[in-house]
Amino acid sequence: MSNKEWPIWEVFIRAKQGLNHKHVGSLHAADVQMAIENARDVYTRRMEGISIWVVESKHIHASEPSDQEALFEPANDKIYRHPTFYILPEELNHM
Amino acid sequence: MEINLEEVFQQKIDNEIKIEPRDWMPEKYRKTLLRQISQHAHSEIVGMLPEGNWITRAPNLRRKVALIAKVQDEAGHGLYLYSAAETLGMSRDEMLSELHSGKAKYSSIFNYPTVTWADMGAIGWLVDGAAIMNQVPLCRASYGPYARAMVRVCKEESFHQRQGYEIMLTLCTKGNPAQKAMAQDALNRWWWPSIMMFGPNDEHSPNSAQSMKWKIKRISNDELRQKFIDVTVPQADILGLTIPDKDLKWNEERGHYDFGTIDWEEFNQVVAGNGPCNKQRLKARVDAWNNGEWVRDAATAYAEKRAKREAGKTEAA
Numbered sequence: 001m002s003n004k005e006w007p008i009w010e011v012f013i014r015a016k017q018g019l020n021h022k023h024v025g026s027l028h029a030a031d032v033q034m035a036i037e038n039a040r041d042v043y044t045r046r047m048e049g050i051s052i053w054v055v056e057s058k059h060i061h062a063s064e065p066s067d068q069e070a071l072f073e074p075a076n077d078k079i080y081r082h083p084t085f086y087i088l089p090e091e092l093n094h095m
Numbered sequence: 096m097e098i099n100l101e102e103v104f105q106q107k108i109d110n111e112i113k114i115e116p117r118d119w120m121p122e123k124y125r126k127t128l129l130r131q132i133s134q135h136a137h138s139e140i141v142g143m144l145p146e147g148n149w150i151t152r153a154p155n156l157r158r159k160v161a162l163i164a165k166v167q168d169e170a171g172h173g174l175y176l177y178s179a180a181e182t183l184g185m186s187r188d189e190m191l192s193e194l195h196s197g198k199a200k201y202s203s204i205f206n207y208p209t210v211t212w213a214d215m216g217a218i219g220w221l222v223d224g225a226a227i228m229n230q231v232p233l234c235r236a237s238y239g240p241y242a243r244a245m246v247r248v249c250k251e252e253s254f255h256q257r258q259g260y261e262i263m264l265t266l267c268t269k270g271n272p273a274q275k276a277m278a279q280d281a282l283n284r285w286w287w288p289s290i291m292m293f294g295p296n297d298e299h300s301p302n303s304a305q306s307m308k309w310k311i312k313r314i315s316n317d318e319l320r321q322k323f324i325d326v327t328v329p330q331a332d333i334l335g336l337t338i339p340d341k342d343l344k345w346n347e348e349r350g351h352y353d354f355g356t357i358d359w360e361e362f363n364q365v366v367a368g369n370g371p372c373n374k375q376r377l378k379a380r381v382d383a384w385n386n387g388e389w390v391r392d393a394a395t396a397y398a399e400k401r402a403k404r405e406a407g408k409t410e411a412a
Contacts, residue, residue, distance in 0.1 A: 030394035042175075065115070
């Protein structure tokens with residue numbers, strides 16, 4: 001008798017050919033094969049996907065919420081990275 | 096400079112910024128959510144039992160596949176919700192053990208028996224209908240994982256209600272007098288428990304105000320209950336059934352239906368464990384857990400064995 005809980009897996013589904021896999025949720029499974037089978041039953045009962053990725057949650061590394069400013073704020077004032085920053089004559093259509 | 100975390104938190108909520116698992120949150124917010132989401136998950140899981148009761152006796156294949164699909168959805172909804180609750184720091188096994196010990200509650204509606212086939216209709220129509228009314232505002236709950244789980248749940252729930260209503264409609268419009276009487280009897284038994292699903296009256300719901308402030312809850316119990324009654328009365332008319340409430344009547348001035356007094360004593364008794372099926376429901380869940388132990392152990396042992404074999408292969412190479 002093991003009192004061990006099955007590990008948690010994060011599930012990513014590709015909705016259709018041409019789209020990227022998107023995180024949809026998580027589940028418990030003893031191993032990778034069971035994780036994919038469970039993901040099929042839990043997250044694709046209504047044709048939500050054609051491909052499944054599962055990753056054991058412990059392998060996901062996340063940025064710290066407290067680092068949010070340090071990481072993402074510098075992009076805020078760089079509007080010159082956007083096309084609308086550049087002022088061009090009207091007669092130049094569609095550039 | 097001292098930053099008041101709680102103020103920053105409330106500001107985010109006020110600005111409709113979702114809270115995510117690793118963000119700072121007040122301990123009481125975490126606990127409130129954990130209780131609500133795990134109870135919600137337990138309700139989905141226990142909710143499979145009353146309907147599971149009729150799968151083998153569904154009147155035809157069409158009804159049977161639909162009922163199986165609905166019960167399977169409920170298992171899925173339970174799993175989405177357990178996952179959301181786990182992000183708040185309680186393990187799945189802990190939640191299950193709280194259910195099995197009776198410490199955690201689940202929706203009282205599932206402590207009523209399903210004695211006829213018409214109950215499958217009444218449950219889909221009324222119980223799922225009330226659940227949808229409750230759940231739609233939860234799709235905008237302030238906690239991200241809960242809101243996302245609810246979006247999935249709500250998408251799937253509308254088939255549940257429609258299949259239930261179709262069962263009622265068939266009994267009422269194509270059935271013989273005995274079948275129509277069976278539908279009326281189911282409505283009589285499920286009506287009051289269904290409108291109790293929205294919880295105590297607002298003045299007796301002490302935690303509501305805080306939950307509203309935290310935007311876990313968006314609409315009050317009484318408001319949701321009124322909304323449910325207003326949409327359900329015309330649906331009963333289409334079926335030609337009578338809602339078992341002699342005080343039910345349209346109030347032109349309010350623009351709503353007035354309805355009779357709810358027997359909260361019955362509600363409290365069922366919550367306290369004295370409903371018709373409390374013991375049976377809990378026993379079914381505990382038995383499922385205990386009888387499944389060897390399966391869980393075998394799967395764990397198999398996974399370990401396979402991991403070892405894989406490791407051996409890598410070494411050999």
